[in-house]
Amino acid sequence: MSGLLEVCGLTVELPTASGWVRPVNDVSLSIAAGESLGLVGESGSGKTMLSLALMGLLPPGTRVSGEASLATEASMKQLTALSAREWRNVRGGEIAMVFQEPMTSLNPVMRIGAQIEETIRAHQPKLSAKEVKRKAVDSLRRAAVPEPEVRAEQFPHQLSGGLRQRAMIAMALAAGPRLLIADEPTTALDVTVQKQILDLLDGLRRELQVGLLFITHDLGVVAQVAERVAVMYAGRIIEEGPARNVLERPLHPYTQGLLRASPTLKRGMLTPISGAVPQLTALPPGCAFEPRCELRRDECTLAVPGFRIVGSDHAARCILV
Ligand SMILES: Nc1ncnc2c1ncn2[C@@H]1O[C@H](COP(=O)(O)OP(=O)(O)OP(=O)(O)O)[C@@H](O)[C@H]1O
Ligand code: SF4
Ligand SMILES: [Mg+2]
Structure with a gap:
């Protein structure tokens, strides 16, 4: 498989009253x-x-350092170095995003079809009005919106939560992006609708060969959609590997804790992880999970553990691996 997105050492720093913090480290x-x-x-x-x-x-x-490159048709684009003008082409055209609550990203006073048409026009200005309209309806159809011509004429509030999320997905994919980022896209939906949306995303990813970055706090959801899993804690990735390995044989005590606390994956007694995620302004000196870790040792406080690799492609930041 060819690399679409390559992120290397990406760090995001935000100014706060108590100094710079790194929500992405x-x-x-x-x-x-x-x-x-x-x-x-x-x-x-x-x-x-x-x-x-x-x-x-x-x-x-915000201060950003490190690299994030995206392979486009013409070249590798360094995302951390794009100008505002370049971002307008990349955002929506190459990378698109679906959020948890479609109402925050859909315009409430604009018809669904017109919103999708706007996205298409922004990236394919040479298309005729008729072609743009046809593409918008096609994208609704592809997202399994029933009666797409009728829905295109409706306003967001006339659609159910599940249909709105389908319309969002249609809009995100309308201009043919290579990467789709879905941030908790099903959290606000009931379980049956959630399953339908996950199946839809999975089908579209395979059909259109878009890369999918699926963000969730729910390991059960991740098990349904992800081929590989990365686990984040206090700004860092602490475990990464094929979904099966991470979910069935987790290496990091934090991932093991998440699994024991997952109502959708774990059968029987659930044990929540005690304690809370540390404040970014007061991170422990070594392993950020150390204050909550039942397996901690003195050396865990000395330095942030580097990645240790098991097999060919499963790695975790823990000294016990
Ligand atoms: N504008 C800001 N200024 C300072 N800190 C911020 C700002 N926005 C977010 N943060 C902090 O950055 C950290 C990461 O936040 P982020 O929203 O990325 O978390 P998340 O993993 O998406 O959480 P959730 O599951 O609740 O959506 C948090 O500690 C948050 O408090
Ligand atoms: S490095 Fe130490 S504190 Fe951190 S997860 Fe591993 S055992 Fe626990
Ligand atoms: Mg979030």
């Missing part, structure tokens, strides 16, 4: 064309901040 990952990577972690671990960095949507005043 030395993150490396890669996604091939048509591949799905699940990014998991508790609230505040930096998942959204990472995706905003990949979309060029970080808040002003």
Whole structure:
């Protein structure tokens, strides 16, 4: 598989009253064309901040270092070095995003079809009005929206939550991006609709060969959509590998804890991880998970553990691996 997205040592720093914090800290990952990577972690671990960095949507005043390159038809694009003008072509055209709550990204006073047409026009300005309209309806059909011509004429509030999320997916894929970032796209939906949306994303990824970065705190969801899994904790990736290995034979005590606490994967008694994610302003000196880790040793506080690799492609940042 060819590399589509290559992220290497990506760090995002934000100014706070107590100094700079790193919600994304030395993150490396890669996604091939048509591949799905699940990014998991508790609230505040930096998942959204990472995706905003990949979309060029970080808040002003943010410092970014490291590399994130995307393979496009013409060349490798260095995302951390794009100008505002270049971002307008990449965002939507090469990388698109689906959010948890479609109502925050859909315009409430604009018809669904017109919103999708706007996205298509922004990236394919030479198409005729008729072609743009046809493409918009096609994209709704591809996202399994029933009666796409009728739905295209409706406003977001006239659609159910599940249909709105389908419309969002249609809009995200309308201009033919190579990478789709989905940030908790099914969290607000009930279980049956959630399953339908996950199946839809999975089918579209395979059919269109788009890379998928799927963000969630739910390991059960990740098991349904991801070929590989990266686990994030306090801004860092602490485990990465094929989904089966990570979910069935996790290496890192944090991942093991997440699995024991997962209502969708674990049968029987659930044991939540005690303690809370550390504040970014007060990270422990060594392993960030050390204060909560039942297996901690003195040396865990000395330095941030580097990745240790098991087999060919499963790695974790823990001294016990
Ligand atoms: N504008 C900001 N200024 C300072 N810190 C921020 C800002 N926005 C977010 N953070 C911090 O960055 C960290 C990462 O936040 P992020 O939203 O990426 O987490 P997340 O993993 O997406 O969580 P969730 O699962 O709740 O969506 C958090 O500690 C958060 O408090
Ligand atoms: S490095 Fe130490 S504290 Fe961190 S997860 Fe491993 S055993 Fe636990
Ligand atoms: Mg988030």
